[in-house]
Amino acid sequence: MNRRELLKVAATLPLAQVTLSHHAFADTAWPERNITMIVPFPAGGQADLAARPVAHALENILGKSVIVDNRAGGAGGSIGNAAAARAEPDGYTLLMTLSSLAVLPEADRLFDRPPAYEVSQFAPVARVLADPTLLAVPASAPWKTLQDFVDDAKKRPGQIPYGSSGPYGTLHVAMEMFAANAGIKLLHIPFRGAGPALNALLSGTVQALASAPGTLKQQVDDGKMRVLANWGAERIPSFPDLPTFRDLGYKDVEFYIWAGLFAQSALPTPIMTRLREAMAQAVKSPEVIKPLETAGSPVAYMDAPEFSKFVAEDSARLIAAVKKIGKVE
Structure with missing residues (x-):
């Protein structure tokens, strides 16, 4: 049955069945067109470093172009994050972002501003990088x-x-x-x-x-x-002689800058499953491993369940730090 015929049949069904049929059609066909991967920062940062080789690998795996869209609007990444949150949950708009994802809505609340988005609007797909600052x-x-x-x-x-x-x-x-x-x-x-x-x-x-x-x-x-x-708990291979803040007596100074791929929380399960499978394959490919290792930020992959737990724990720690810091300009 082609799409036109499917929609004719759907018009005669109750709303719940229409929704189910639409998702079923979309799920089996995804991806039918190019995918946009929003990076809420200009080129040259950690999110962009992760996005470009991953996008290239996903193109080869999924058979459609994955276009990196740098939303360099400032606001710590809030503008790009919000754009991804508002996108249709159809798998065609993804977000490669940083640990600040959870911090920015809390910062808005500190200043009595309505948050541009909420973390609950996103579903973690995979962690790509995780480095100490x-x-x-x-x-x-x-x-x-x-x-x-x-x-x-x-x-x-x-x-x-x-x-x-x-x-x-x-x-x-x-x-x-x-x-x-x-x-x-x-x-x-x-x-x-x-x-x-x-x-x-x-x-x-x-x-x-x-x-x-x-x-x-x-x-x-x-x-x-x-x-x-x-800022890490331990020294790192790319800078083995560099002391940690802990080494130097700052016991409470620990911070990691991770980059991960997110989709909308309402993304249909079959698309999420396909996306997770593609990411698991992508991070093992030389086209991802080599440039990240050369840059000194090796792949630190986590699949969705583990990444979701990691995001929740890291976000709680960062939100507590932001509240302790308070209002700063």
Whole structure:
């Protein structure tokens, strides 16, 4: 039965049966056309790093183009997240986003703003990356160690500018978490994403940045930046000599920047199942593994059930941190 015939039959059925028939048709045919993968940041950040090789691999697996759509509207990724939340739950609009997904609605509530979206509108599909954030400064900066940085910041409260991907985005929360624990005040300069913030550090517009290893490694290897500390619980292979904040006595400073694929919570189960299968295949492909390993951010795959639990636990910790930080600009 073709689509026109199916719709004629559906018109004679009760509403529940119409809905079921429509989903059944869509489920068996998906994907019939190109898929859009929204990245709520400009190119150059962790979400974009994950999205591009994954999109290419999914194209080969699903047989349809997967178009990466960078929604560089700022607001820490809130604008792109909201656009994905409002999309039809038909599998043709996906979201590759970061851990700030859960933080941004809570930040809106802190300022008595209606949230642009709710986390409940999304269904986790797969985690792709999960890296501790690193504190980077220009290679020309006077600080050789984290203690140098802290000592200088205490002498000049509010005068050392740092960049972020926007208020309450991943890079902002990590830096404010550190600043609160160190008892220092820094100057927050928000950008439209991690890529522009990284460029600002390279140009000297800002003097510090929290970012993922994959977006920093080449710059550090080229001698353009220096890293002072690692927000993770352990040292990482791509920067084995870099101490953690815990190593340096900051026991409550721990932050990870993960990237994961999400769909709408109302996505029909058969499409979600096919998407999960495709993602499990994609993350094992050389076209995903090689570029991420080269960037210093190896695949950290989790399938939907495990990823859902991870998101819930990580979100609770980050929301608690945001409430502790309170209102900051």
